Structures are given as structure tokens and as C-alpha cells.
Amino acid sequence: MNSDIQQALQHSFDRFTHRPEWLVLATVIGDYLDQHPATDKIGNLFPGSWIQHNFGIWIGHPEAAAILMKLQGADTPRPMTHDLMATIFDELEMPVLVEIADRMREAKAAPVIGAMRPERARLLTTELARHRAARSRQPGAEAPAAERAAPDRPPG
Numbered sequence: 001m002n003s004d005i006q007q008a009l010q011h012s013f014d015r016f017t018h019r020p021e022w023l024v025l026a027t028v029i030g031d032y033l034d035q036h037p038a039t040d041k042i043g044n045l046f047p048g049s050w051i052q053h054n055f056g057i058w059i060g061h062p063e064a065a066a067i068l069m070k071l072q073g074a075d076t077p078r079p080m081t082h083d084l085m086a087t088i089f090d091e092l093e094m095p096v097l098v099e100i101a102d103r104m105r106e107a108k109a110a111p112v113i114g115a116m117r118p119e120r121a122r123l124l125t126t127e128l129a130r131h132r133a134a135r136s137r138q139p140g141a142e143a144p145a146a147e148r149a150a151p152d153r154p155p156g
Contacts (some may be wrong), residue, residue, distance in 0.1 A: 086115035089124070098127045 002010070003049060066080050079087075089097055101109055101124060113121050 025078065082111040082115050085112045089113075090117050092122050094127055097124055098131050102129050102131055 069075070089100075092100070101113070104112075113124060116124070
């Protein structure tokens, strides 16, 4: 090591070790909490960037790994739920499929449609749009609960 750099580092080290107000005590969170127990509770914690503001929805390591593998073009070790649903959707008759997709929340339907065979996904999207347009022209027609629900709250 260059002697100038070594002297500068030694000088800085000496300054820190001789100035107690500059010292920082390193600790781990468990030790800190043992020494400073909680005195209050959090009444309401708003999960701002969590999925639909719901701590009950969690993407775990297997799902995250499967998503990464899919993005990299590798096969997942087991099929994901939306892949299984897409396989079923690819085989359903279109009128039945349109009724099912119409009742699904868009956030749930999107990954399934994305995993379907492209030609079936295009056809479903077209037929679903026609179905919803026809329904909206009917007097007194009401959208399915999935469409009426607030985007951050499940229906019901």
C-alpha cells in the first residue's frame, strides 16, 4: 500500500478512535429490541405497494423463481396455476370460456390469457369485448361483480 494512503488512513482511524462522540455501536436487531422493548402498537399499517394492499397475497420464492425462469425462457419445475388454467381455457368451447372470463377479475384473468395459445387468447379477447358491448346495450344490464368491485378490494 502507498505510504501516503496508509498515513491518511491511520490519521483518520486515530481521529475516530480518540473521539468517542464519533463512535458507532454496531448491533443486531434482536439485541436492540431486547434492550429497547416496544412501548406501543401500530394500530393500522397500510400496505401501500403490496398487491391489492393485502398482506395475505405473497409471491414466495418458488413463484419468483418460476417467473424469472419464464422470463429467461426456461421451463418451470412445476406448472404455475395460471399455466394450468390456460391449458384448460385453450380447450373450452368459446361461449363457455367467454362466460367464465367475463366473471373473472381482470387482474386474475390477465396472466391466464397471457399464458394461452396466442390465437385462442386473441379470439377470447375479441369475443369478450363483443359480449361486454352487447351486455352494455341491454337496458338495466349490470356488470358482473368482478367489474363492479373496487380495484383494491375483492368482491363480496
